[in-house]
Amino acid sequence: MKWLTEEDIECIAVGATVLGTGGGGDPYIGKMMALSAIQQYGPVEVITVDELKDDQWILPASGMGSPSVLVEKIPSFEQLAAPLKAFEKASGKKTDVVMPIEIGGVNSLIPVAVAAMNNIPILDGDAMGRAFPEAQMVTFHLDGLKPELVTLGDEQGNVVTIEPADGYWSEKISRNVTISMGGSSIVCDYGITGKQAKESVIPGTLTLAKNVGGLLRGKRESAEHPISQITRLLNGHILFKGKAALIKRKIEGGFTRGEAHFEGLDNFQDKSATLFFQNEHLLAEMNGKPVAMTPDLIAVLDEETGMPITTEGLKYGARVVITAFPAHEKWRTDMGIETAGPRYFKYPYDYIPLETLVKERLDK
Template identity: 40%
Template sequence: MRLIDEAALADITLGSTVLGSGGGGDPYIGMLLAREAIRRHGPVPLVDIEEVPDDANVVFIAGLGAPGVLIEKLPRAEEYVRVLRELERLTGQTFAYVCAAEAGGLNAVTPFTTAAAAGVPIVDADGMGRAFPELQLVTPTLYGGRATPMVMADEHGNVMYLTSATNAWAEAYTRAAVGASGANAATALYPMTGAEAKERLVHGAISLAEDLGRTIREARAAHTSPVAAVLAKQRGVLLFTGKVEEVERRNERGWTIGKAHLSGLDEYRGRRMTVHFQNENLAAERDGQVVATSPDLIMSMEIDTGEPIPAEEIRYGYRVAVVGLPCDPRWRTAAGIELAGPRHFGYDMEYRPVEEMSR
């Protein structure tokens, strides 16, 4: 167990944008909320997953935003505590630990608000090792883990408690509900035991986000390359270095969908890359050849600062390194590829590990 203070939270926030793989939502607002909660209630204990008793109850905390709302409106800490308390009240169980559903983007930091305000520790793990756009796309789904019973609370005071037939149904209901609310919503979902958490979750995901954030920060301070440091830290692959020439982007069902087209710089001069995104970056083609796909992580990082550029913000003129990072091994199983591979998102591509494919 160690305590996460404001400084550690800042590193986690920065690192989460790398694990966001182009999506996951801007963690900035979530960080402000978590920082406020830490200032008010003190640092948050982050516990190693092995420290969690097998019979303890753990639950994911995550925020969901109605399209376009999150960046304009600060969510409230109140809902992030309410979802935990309502889940406890309605299930009759006590949840002694909370956990991030995704260590990528906004939801890497939202659980800190719950943890600080409710006085419970955070488990150093997540259900993705990255970010994904649908709530069934988590490693517990691969083990038959259930998203529900879950609670969703919006800022208007509406509270929904759901038991769903499948995790895909939980996604459908929750997405519809957050759309109806027209607001941000906090959720507590995937209740599981400590034993299940140890088996099903990506261990050390929060520490990884922090480590990546620290790596970028230190490289910036030392005037070395943050991109190179991230690649070294994560056995990542440099897929391309180039300038954004054109972005095709449309909003559909509240998703940011499209392609970014890049022309090469340096050793990639004269070559081209297309990055396909649906909230997250999901596939990269270099000179017409697929070099990386989901569930591996694909991230555009600004060449000099290493700043990860989200798919919804990338635009003409950005000079970026496109990097591929290996996903958690569980995503590389047949079930993992079926759940979250390129075909799930409608791309007619075969998944192969990024480190092989990009050779």
């Protein structure tokens, strides 16, 4: 990808929702925002991490808040533009490149719209390799970088600039501001240099999202189901096949929180599964025992089409396949597990890699 096409955006919207583990916001909203911005302001150039110059200034742009709220409050171009302008004003630095903070639904495509509006490139990479619910859950934090400046904007024209002490305070203050803004905001944070990006960014994730989406959107020329193709591409595993039997979901503390229960079908007919989520799926249990856990990726896919289903889009009776994929190696470090492992979210497990859990299940 050198210049984003409409087909690229269609594919990224789908693929990023798979990688977004149920979170990151409604992909349809992100797709329409990106397409509309390109049609109005012109095409967007894509550059790789290797193409960055050390002194270039890269700024992530994203949405913060509950995905359920974002469906009701679609950001305008004015809201998308305000945080970047405020960041440049406060920092005195001109943005050379924008980037996604995460690969997940709408948050993969908000920076596409911002890039189009400002006639600057977008970086093929992100700071999670998936989606996570909290602001400090980025590779920049794992590498000791701080969000020295954060800007937030809402649909009313309010813009807030903060200087947090570290990533945890950035999350706490920004989350409370976002709640005051009605549960969703547009954010710019973790501005970095090209040199820092080369060390911390997970490269190639927009391209990966495009490839995953391409498998789902393309014509079925292979006898192999798209879910199996995706699983192979991402070195993942099929954990469960079943029907959604009970969904408990609420907006709390600026997040969409809850759990979903599934009754098994076909080879899993005598089993049950439960997913626990905070915007994103964070823990999967089968018959009361863990089969995948954060920071590894857990995705819910439609049984027939393979299309991803978000935490706010899951409905009673949906027939799904629950899949999981290993997280990027940065998340499997001690710092990564401390930042986004199951204990952080108060689940009663120490982190066990997906491959180990799968092997244990197969050995029984």
